[in-house]
Amino acid sequence: MYGSPALPPDFVSLPQVNPDAPKGGEIRLAMPGSFDTLNPFMTSGQPVQGVTPLVVETLMGRNYDEPFSLYGLLAESVETDAARSYAEFTLREQARFSDGSPVTVEDVIWSFELLGTSGNPRYHAAWKKVARTEVTGPRSLRFIFTAPDRELPLILGLRPVLKKAQWQGRDFEASGFEPLTGSGPYVIERVEPGTQISYRRNPDWWGKDLAFNRGQWNFDEIRYDYFANPQAIFEAFKAGHISSYRELNPVKWATNYDFPAVSRGDVVLSEIVHHRPSGIEGFVFNTRNPLFADWRVREALIASFHFEFISQVMNGGVQPRIASYFSNSPLGMAPGTPASGLERTLLAPFADDLIPGTLEGYALPVAKDGRAWQRNLRQAAKLLEQAGWLVDDQGVLRNAQGAPFRFEILLTTGQDELGAIAAIWVEALKALGVQAEVMVIDAAQMRERTKAYDFDVTHYIRGLSLSPGTEQKLYWHSSGVNIPGSGNWMGIDQPAADAMIAELLSAADPARFNAAVRALDRVLTAGRYVLPIWYSDRARLAHKKQLKFPAKIPLYGDWLGFQPDTWWYQEE
Known part of the structure; x- marks a missing residue:
C-alpha cells in the first residue's frame, strides 16, 4: 500500500513460519x-x-x-x-x-x-x-x-x-x-x-x-x-477427540484445565499475545431512535455501567477494557489526551460540529470501587437532567412530555454471558430511573431486525485490522444510515467520520494514513455510540502436545493465517 514490501524479491519464506516444518499428521x-x-x-x-x-x-x-x-x-x-x-x-x-x-x-x-x-x-x-x-x-x-x-x-x-x-x-x-x-x-x-x-x-x-x-x-x-453446543466441544477435547480448543474465558482458563491429559503433559496450554486492534464490542445505541440521539444520554448510560465490577464477576478482571476502536495498536488514539499534530489538522475543519471530547480527549468513566461508581451515577444523573430528563416522585425518569425513559436490550438465544452482563446493567439503571429490559430472540429474527435497524440497544462487534480500508465506509459512513443491512448499526452521521474515511483511503504515505485512522478513532470513541466491554489481548489455546507452532508470533497473533496454516504435527 505504501512504499515497498518488507520482504526482498528473493525471500525464501515468510518470517512467521518454520520453513523446515515437517509434513504429515x-x-x-x-x-x-x-x-x-x-x-x-x-x-x-x-x-x-x-x-x-x-x-x-x-x-x-x-x-x-x-x-x-x-x-x-x-x-x-x-x-x-x-x-x-x-x-x-x-x-x-x-x-x-x-x-x-x-x-x-x-x-x-x-x-x-x-x-x-x-x-x-x-x-x-x-x-x-x-x-x-x-x-x-x-x-x-x-x-x-x-x-x-x-x-x-x-x-x-x-x-x-x-x-x-x-x-x-x-x-x-x-x-x-x-x-x-x-x-x-x-x-x-x-x-x-x-x-x-x-x-x-x-x-x-x-x-x-x-x-x-x-x-x-x-x-x-x-x-x-460440528457440535450442538460449546460445552460438548470442550468435553470432546478433554476426551481427546479434538486436537485444539480455544478458551475465550480467562476464568475458565485458570480453573478448568486441571484434567488428566493436562497433568500428564499430553495437552499443552499456550498463550498467544497479539498486537492487532481491539476492535469494538459491547452494547450499541441506535441513534436513529430519538432516545439516544443526545451524546449526553449515551454518556450517562455508559457511566452507569460498572465495568470494573462486572469484569471481575464475569472474567476475574483479567480482560482489558476496550478503550477505543483501534486500541492495542499503533493506530489507536491515546485516550484522554487532546488531539495534536496532523490529527488535529485533519479534524480542525469540523471543530464546531464535533462531539465534546473528540479534540479535547475522551476516556471512558472509571470506577475502581463502589464510591467511585456512585460518583459516576451522580454525574450520569446530571447529564440526563441537562438533556431534559428528570426523575418524578415515583422514581421514574421522564422527559418534559412525561414519557418514561424505557428501552429494550436485544440479544440472541445462546448469548448467556451477555445476558448476565445486561442483567447487571439493567439493575444499575434503576438507580437513574431508567426502565430497561432484556429481550432474547432467535438468530433469524436478530438478522432481520438488525438489518432493518429495528432495535434500541443490542450486542455489537466489529473486528478491525492493522490495514483498515474500504470496509470502514461500510461500518461508519453516513451513507449507511438509511440503507438496510449496512454495518452502521448505530446510525453514525458525522461529516468528520466521512472525511477521515476518505482521507485514510486516499493517503499516499504512512504518516498521513495513521493520522487519519487515529482521527477517525477519536470521532468514533468520543461519539459514545457503543458501551464497550472487554477484549482479549491474547489467545488461550489448549492443544495436543504433538501440535507445534513457530516461535515467532506475527503481529496479528492467533488471527487468520496462524492455525492451522503455520502449525505442524510432530511426535515428541
Whole structure:
C-alpha cells in the first residue's frame, strides 16, 4: 500500500513460519452448529468451515506479519501506476486446479464478475469500481478502474479464483455438497452433511514449492467436527477427540484445565499475545431512535455501567477494557489526551460540529470501587437532567412530555454471558430511573431486525485490522444510515467520520494514513455510540502436545493465517 514490501524479491519464506516444518499428521478442529452447503460464496444457507482458505486460491496472499502488503500466489506479478488507476496481473504458468487443468485468464475474469454481481454481496462494492477488463496476454489481464483507488489492486488480489468449467450450466446459488475444484493446498476428502468435513493435503499441489508457501499447510489432514453446543466441544477435547480448543474465558482458563491429559503433559496450554486492534464490542445505541440521539444520554448510560465490577464477576478482571476502536495498536488514539499534530489538522475543519471530547480527549468513566461508581451515577444523573430528563416522585425518569425513559436490550438465544452482563446493567439503571429490559430472540429474527435497524440497544462487534480500508465506509459512513443491512448499526452521521474515511483511503504515505485512522478513532470513541466491554489481548489455546507452532508470533497473533496454516504435527 505504501512504499515497498518488507520482504526482498528473493525471500525464501515468510518470517512467521518454520520453513523446515515437517509434513504429515492431522489436526481436528471443532465448530458449533451445523452446515448445509460447501459453497461459501452464496447468499443462502450456512457454509462449511475451511473451503476458502484451504481449497480456493487467490491471486495474491497476505503476510500476517506485515500489514498492507501482498505477495504473489496465482499471480507471478502485478503492475499498477502511481495513481492506482488500474491493476494488471500475470498468472504463473504452473498454476493449476486440483484436477490438473490450468488456471486461466478466463477463470479469473469469470470468477471476479460472478462474485461481483451475484452471490455474497461482500464482493460487490469493489467490482462496481472496475470499469472494464482487458486481456493483455495469454496469462495476463488488466482491470481498469472507474477512478484511481489505492486499495483496489490489493482487494482484487485477494479475490478467490474459481474454475469456470465446473459451474457451466449450473446454478451458482444452489445449495449442495459437491466439492469445489480449487487451486489451493487441500482438496475435500470426506463430507458428512451438517456434522463433519475432512480436507486432505494435495501432494500434487502446484504451489507447494513457492517461497510464500514454504512452512505452511503442513498437516496431511485437516478435519472439522460440528457440535450442538460449546460445552460438548470442550468435553470432546478433554476426551481427546479434538486436537485444539480455544478458551475465550480467562476464568475458565485458570480453573478448568486441571484434567488428566493436562497433568500428564499430553495437552499443552499456550498463550498467544497479539498486537492487532481491539476492535469494538459491547452494547450499541441506535441513534436513529430519538432516545439516544443526545451524546449526553449515551454518556450517562455508559457511566452507569460498572465495568470494573462486572469484569471481575464475569472474567476475574483479567480482560482489558476496550478503550477505543483501534486500541492495542499503533493506530489507536491515546485516550484522554487532546488531539495534536496532523490529527488535529485533519479534524480542525469540523471543530464546531464535533462531539465534546473528540479534540479535547475522551476516556471512558472509571470506577475502581463502589464510591467511585456512585460518583459516576451522580454525574450520569446530571447529564440526563441537562438533556431534559428528570426523575418524578415515583422514581421514574421522564422527559418534559412525561414519557418514561424505557428501552429494550436485544440479544440472541445462546448469548448467556451477555445476558448476565445486561442483567447487571439493567439493575444499575434503576438507580437513574431508567426502565430497561432484556429481550432474547432467535438468530433469524436478530438478522432481520438488525438489518432493518429495528432495535434500541443490542450486542455489537466489529473486528478491525492493522490495514483498515474500504470496509470502514461500510461500518461508519453516513451513507449507511438509511440503507438496510449496512454495518452502521448505530446510525453514525458525522461529516468528520466521512472525511477521515476518505482521507485514510486516499493517503499516499504512512504518516498521513495513521493520522487519519487515529482521527477517525477519536470521532468514533468520543461519539459514545457503543458501551464497550472487554477484549482479549491474547489467545488461550489448549492443544495436543504433538501440535507445534513457530516461535515467532506475527503481529496479528492467533488471527487468520496462524492455525492451522503455520502449525505442524510432530511426535515428541
